[in-house]
Amino acid sequence: MKKDKSKTDKHSTQASGGELHQSAGGKHPALTTNQGIAVTDNQNSLKANIRGPTLLEDFILREKITHFDHERIPERIVHARGTGAHGHFELTSSLEKYTTARILTEIGETTPVFTRISTVAGGAGSVDTPRDVRGFAVKFYTKEGNWDLVGNNVPVFFIQDAIKFPDLIHAVKMEPDRGFPQSATAHDTFWDFISLTPESMHMVMWIMSDRTLPRSLRMIEGFGVHSFRLINAAGESTFVKFHWRPHLGLQSTLWDEAVKIAGADQDFHRRDMFEAIAVGQFPAWDLAVQLFTQEQANTFPFDHLDATKLIPEELVPLQVIGRMVLDRWPGNFFAETEQVAYCPANVVPGIDFSNDPLLQGRLFSYLDTQLSRLGSANFHQIPVNAPQCPFANHQRDGHMQMSQPQGRVAYEPNSLSKDSPRETPADDLHRSNIIEIGQKGRIRADSFADHYSQARQFYLSQTLHEQAHMASALVFELSKVEHPHIREAMVGHLRRIDEDLARRVADGLGLEQMPEAPAVAAPVQDMAPSPALQIIGKMKDTLDGRSIGILIADGSDRDAIKAIKKAATDAGATVKIVAPKLGGARLDDGSMRKADGQLAGTPSVLFDAVAIILSEDGAKALSADVAAIDFVRDAFAHLKAMAAGGGGRTLLNAANVGVDGGIVDVGALGAFIAAAKIRQWDREKYVRTLA
Ligand code: HDE
Numbered sequence: 001m002k003k004d005k006s007k008t009d010k011h012s013t014q015a016s017g018g019e020l021h022q023s024a025g026g027k028h029p030a031l032t033t034n035q036g037i038a039v040t041d042n043q044n045s046l047k048a049n050i051r052g053p054t055l056l057e058d059f060i061l062r063e064k065i066t067h068f069d070h071e072r073i074p075e076r077i078v079h080a081r082g083t084g085a086h087g088h089f090e091l092t093s094s095l096e097k098y099t100t101a102r103i104l105t106e107i108g109e110t111t112p113v114f115t116r117i118s119t120v121a122g123g124a125g126s127v128d129t130p131r132d133v134r135g136f137a138v139k140f141y142t143k144e145g146n147w148d149l150v151g152n153n154v155p156v157f158f159i160q161d162a163i164k165f166p167d168l169i170h171a172v173k174m175e176p177d178r179g180f181p182q183s184a185t186a187h188d189t190f191w192d193f194i195s196l197t198p199e200s201m202h203m204v205m206w207i208m209s210d211r212t213l214p215r216s217l218r219m220i221e222g223f224g225v226h227s228f229r230l231i232n233a234a235g236e237s238t239f240v241k242f243h244w245r246p247h248l249g250l251q252s253t254l255w256d257e258a259v260k261i262a263g264a265d266q267d268f269h270r271r272d273m274f275e276a277i278a279v280g281q282f283p284a285w286d287l288a289v290q291l292f293t294q295e296q297a298n299t300f301p302f303d304h305l306d307a308t309k310l311i312p313e314e315l316v317p318l319q320v321i322g323r324m325v326l327d328r329w330p331g332n333f334f335a336e337t338e339q340v341a342y343c344p345a346n347v348v349p350g351i352d353f354s355n356d357p358l359l360q361g362r363l364f365s366y367l368d369t370q371l372s373r374l375g376s377a378n379f380h381q382i383p384v385n386a387p388q389c390p391f392a393n394h395q396r397d398g399h400m401q402m403s404q405p406q407g408r409v410a411y412e413p414n415s416l417s418k419d420s421p422r423e424t425p426a427d428d429l430h431r432s433n434i435i436e437i438g439q440k441g442r443i444r445a446d447s448f449a450d451h452y453s454q455a456r457q458f459y460l461s462q463t464l465h466e467q468a469h470m471a472s473a474l475v476f477e478l479s480k481v482e483h484p485h486i487r488e489a490m491v492g493h494l495r496r497i498d499e500d501l502a503r504r505v506a507d508g509l510g511l512e513q514m515p516e517a518p519a520v521a522a523p524v525q526d527m528a529p530s531p532a533l534q535i536i537g538k539m540k541d542t543l544d545g546r547s548i549g550i551l552i553a554d555g556s557d558r559d560a561i562k563a564i565k566k567a568a569t570d571a572g573a574t575v576k577i578v579a580p581k582l583g584g585a586r587l588d589d590g591s592m593r594k595a596d597g598q599l600a601g602t603p604s605v606l607f608d609a610v611a612i613i614l615s616e617d618g619a620k621a622l623s624a625d626v627a628a629i630d631f632v633r634d635a636f637a638h639l640k641a642m643a644a645g646g647g648g649r650t651l652l653n654a655a656n657v658g659v660d661g662g663i664v665d666v667g668a669l670g671a672f673i674a675a676a677k678i679r680q681w682d683r684e685k686y687v688r689t690l691a
Contacts, residue, residue: 033063073338074373075124078169079135081183082118083217083270084337085277087326089113089140089287095321098238098291099230101350103142104321112141114384115326116340117153117217117269121172122183124338127262128269129253130183131212131473136222136244137342138324141388148346149242150366154211155223155310158200160448162361167193168200186480195489198451198518201497202308205458208473209466210252210535215608217269218276218283218545219251226344226359227304229352230291235433239292239304239354241311243318244285249540253605255473257638260605268606274329279574281545282327288318301525302454303447307358309454313532336384341370352434376400392421450522452496457527459498463536465681468690471501475508488515496524541677544572548676549607551578551599551631553622555615557645558587560666564611564643567669573609573676578602580625588615600627604635609676613666614647623654632657637687641675643668658686 020027031039039060046058054061076082088110095104103111118135119126134153139146158168171193174180181187185207194200206212214220222244229237253261261268276283290311292304302309330336343366344359353359370379376399379385394410409417459467474494478487487509494502495517506514531537548568550561565575579585579595587593596602604610612632614622622628628651635642636657644652645666652663662680664671684690 033060034067035063073375076118076373077369078120079118079137080124081122081126081128082116082135082337083273084114084116084330084340085273085283085326086328086330086336087113087115087282087324089138089322089324091322093319093321095230095289095291096232098232098240099350100233101142101147101230101348102144103140103147103348104230104350111143112388113324113326114139114141114336114340115324116337116342117220117273119183121185126183127266129213129258129261131185131207131255131258131477132183133207133212134214134217134220136220137340138222138244139340139342139346139385142348143389144348145389145391146346146385146387147348147351148342148344149224150342150344150362151222151224151242151244153214153220153222154203154206155221155225155241155243156203156206156454157225157307157358158194158203159197159358160199160306160308160444161357162365164197165358165361165365168197186477188481188483188486191478191481191486191490192483195486195493198493199308199448201451201493202455202458204493205455205470205497208470208477209458209462210254210469213252213255213258214269215251215253216248216272216545218273219246219248221245221250222285223310225307226356227354228347228359229354231350231352237294237352237434239294239297241290241304241316243288243290244324245288245318245320247284247286247323248545249542250535250538252535254638255469255476257605257634260603260634264601264603264605273326275574276545277327277329282325284323284325286320287322287324288320290316290318292316301527302450303445305354305356305445306448307356308448308451312457312527312530314528314530330384335382339374339379339382340384341366341374341379341382343367343370378402394421446522450520450525452493452520453525453527455497456524457530458533459501461529461531461533463534464690465684466534466536467501468684468688471504471508472688474501474505478505478509487511489518491515492517496520536681539678542572543568543608543673543677546572546608546676547574547576547606548609548611549576549578549597549602549604550611550613551622551628551648552585552587552593552595552613553580553615553618554585554587555618556585556587556593556613556647557615557666558589558591558593560613560645561587561593563669564613564666564672567673568676571673571676576602576607578631580622580628585618599625599631603627604631604640605638607635607640609641609643609672610635611643611666611672612648612651613643613645614651616647616650619647619650619654622651629655636663636683639679639681639683639687641672641678641680643672660686 021030031042045054045061047054090110091107094107115138119130119132120135121132122130136153137150139148171189172185174182175189194204224242227239227241230240231237297304304311345363371377378398378400381402394412396410407417409420414420478490481487491502491506491511492515494505550564552561568575576596577593578597578599580599582595582598584592584594632652632655642663643666644663660683662675662683664675
C-alpha cells in the first residue's frame with residue numbers, strides 16, 4: 001500500500017484528456033463532467049423546448065447539482081474553525097540520550113509538517129477572535145511515520161479525566177434549547193459546569209487572561225499539555241513536555257479590541273497568516289522540551305500526570321531543540337486544512353504515552369471522530385494525512401479505497417507471499433519496559449486533589465495590567481450568567497485563588513456579600529510566582545509581524561507619509577494607507593495617493609500603531625466623521641502609539657483624546673517606532689478601571 005504521490009497530487013481541474021484549448025486569452029483544459037465528457041454549455045440546462053421544462057436526462061445538470069449537494073462534511077465537534085499551513089521542522093539539538101526517534105536525534109534533518117491552529121468552541125464559520133483557547137496541532141511527516149503533536153496554546157486543561165470531556169464541551173457549546181451563544185464561554189451552562197468542577201480553576205485563570213485573545217496566530221505559544229515519555233536505545237524512559245515558542249514573541253489584543261476586530265474582519269487571524277506567508281514573512285516557532293525523570297517528578301508539589309497542572313519553567317527549564325517554519329499555504333483549503341486529521345495516538349518509536357487519564361482518553365477519541373467526519377476508514381489515504389514514508393499492511397477495501405494492493409495475500413502470517421508486509425521485531429524499536437500493578441477501579445489519585453495552588457500561582461505571576469484584565473474578564477463573563485447562584489459559586493472559588501481577585505469580581509458584579517469559599521480537599525500551597533507565565537513579560541521589542549496604519553485625506557503631507565512609511569517598513573512593519581475614499585487622496589503636492597483601505601471599513605483595531613497625517617482642512621472634514629473619531633479614540637483606548645502632526649492633533653482634540661508619551665509628532669520618527677513596538681500600558685489607568 002505504498003503511497004503513489006504523483007497520482008494523488010494530480011487531482012486537478014484538468015480534464016483527463018489533457019488537451020489544452022486556446023481561448024479567453026489563455027490555454028485551458030476542456031470543461032468536462034466527472035466522467036470526462038465535454039460540457040458544451042455550462043449556462044443552460046437541457047430543456048424540452050425553448051421555454052419548456054428541464055429534462056431528467058440532463059446528466060450534466062444532475063451530476064453538477066448532486067456533487068454540490070454533497071460538498072459539506074460534518075465539521076469538527078470541537079476546533080471546527082482552523083487555519084493551516086505547510087512547513088518544515090529542523091532539529092538543532094539531539095535528544096539521542098533520551099530517545100530513538102529519528103526526528104529528535106538527526107540534527108539538521110528537515111521534516112515536512114502541516115500545522116493547524118484553531119479556536120475550540122465556535123463552528124467552522126465563526127469569527128477568529130472570540131475569547132477562546134487556540135488548538136495548536138502539528139503533523140510531522142517523519143521517516144518513521146507520522147507523529148502528531150496535538151496541543152493547545154494553553155499548557156493545562158479544564159478536566160483531569162477524559163470521561164468529563166463530553167460534559168465540558170456540551171456546557172461550553174451553544175445551549176441546546178436555543179442554539180446560542182456561538183463561540184463564547186459567557187453563558188450559564190459553561191459557568192454552571194465550571195462552578196461545579198473545581199479542577200478547572202487553573203484553566204479558568206488561563207482562559208480569563210489575555211492568552212485567549214491573541215493578536216496573531218504567529219504570536220502564540222503551543223503546548224503538548226500532557227507529559228509524554230521518551231524511550232532511548234536501552235529502553236529507559238524520560239518524561240517530556242513539549243513547548244512551541246513563537247519567534248515574534250507573545251502578543252495579545254485587549255478585550256474591547258478583539259470584540260471590534262470581530263466586526264471589522266471576521267477572518268483576522270486567517271488573513272494575517274495567509275498574508276504573512278504570501279509575502280515571505282514565514283511564521284516560526286522554536287520547539288523546546290522539559291525533560292524529567294520519575295525521581296524528579298516524585299519531588300514536585302503536584303502530579304505531572306494531572307493535565308490541570310503545568311511544570312513551572314523555573315522548576316524544570318526549557319531546552320530548545322529545533323524550529324518549525326510555516327512557508328506554504330495549502331493549495332486548497334478543504335483538501336488540506338479541512339480534511340487534515342490529527343491524532344495524539346500517532347507517535348513514532350522512541351516517543352510514548354504517559355498515564356495521564358486525559359491523554360489516555362484522547363488516544364481513543366480522534367480516530368473515532370474522524371471516521372464519521374471524513375466518512376471512511378481510508379481517510380489516511382487523503383494526501384494531507386498520508387505518511388510520506390513507505391507504509392504497508394493487510395488492511396483492505398472500505399469506502400473510498402484509493403490504493404490498489406496487489407496479489408493474493410491479505411493476511412499474515414503467510415507462506416504464499418514472501419514479499420508481503422511483516423512485523424518489525426520489538427527489539428528493533430526499543431520499547432520501554434513499563435510495569436503496571438495495582439487495584440483496578442473508577443478511582444482518582446489523591447495527588448490530583450489540589451485545584452487552587454497553580455491557579456493562584458498563575459494569577460500572582462501576572463503584571464498588574466494582566467491581573468486587571470483577568471478580573472474584568474471574569475466580571476464580563478459572569479455578568480452574562482442569569483443564575484445568581486452560579487455567579488456566587490464562582491466568586492467562592494476565586495476566594496481560594498486570591499482574596500483580592502475575588503473582591504474585585506464581587507465588586508464588579510455588585511454582590512452584596514462575599515460568598516463562602518468552598519471546602520478544599522488539599523491545602524492551597526503558595527508557589528513561587530513564575531514570570532514566564534506572563535504575556536507582557538514575553539512581548540518582543542520588535543515591529544516584525546506588526547502593522548501600522550496611516551490615516552490620510554486630501555491635503556495630507558506627502559513627505560511625512562513617505563518618511564513614516566519608510567521608517568515603519570525598515571523596522572519590519574507592514575504599512576497600510578487609510579483614506580476616506582479607496583481611490584485615495586490628493587496630497588499637498590498635488591499628487592494622488594491611493595489607499596489600501598477605506599476609512600469606515602479599516603478601523604484602527606486592525607493596526608498595532610497609527611499615524612494621523614492630515615492637513616487642517618482634512619482634519620476639519622474628518623472631525624465630522626464618526627469613523628475618523630472612532631479611529632483615533634480606539635487607538636488611544638487600545639493603548640496604541642500614535643504619530644500626529646498639526647491636522648492630526650486637531651482630530652485628536654475633536655475626538656477628546658488626551659496627550660501622553662505614546663502620542664508623538666509625525667516628525668519624531670525614532671520616537672514613534674520605539675512607541676509602536678509596545679503598548680502604552682501607562683495610559684491604561686486613564687481609559688479603564690484597573691482596581
Ligand atoms: Fe482534543 N479533540 N480532545 N484536545 N483537540 C479534537 O478530534 C478530545 C484536548 C485538540 O486541528 C477532536 O479530529 C478529548 C486537549 C486540537 O484538527 C476530538 C479530549 C488538547 C484539536 C477531540 C480532548 C486537545 C482537537 C475533534 C479530552 C490539547 C484540533 C476533531 C480527553 C492538548 C485538531 C478531531 C485539528 C480535536 C477529543 C482534550 C487539542 C473530538 C476526548 C487536552 C488542537 O477527537
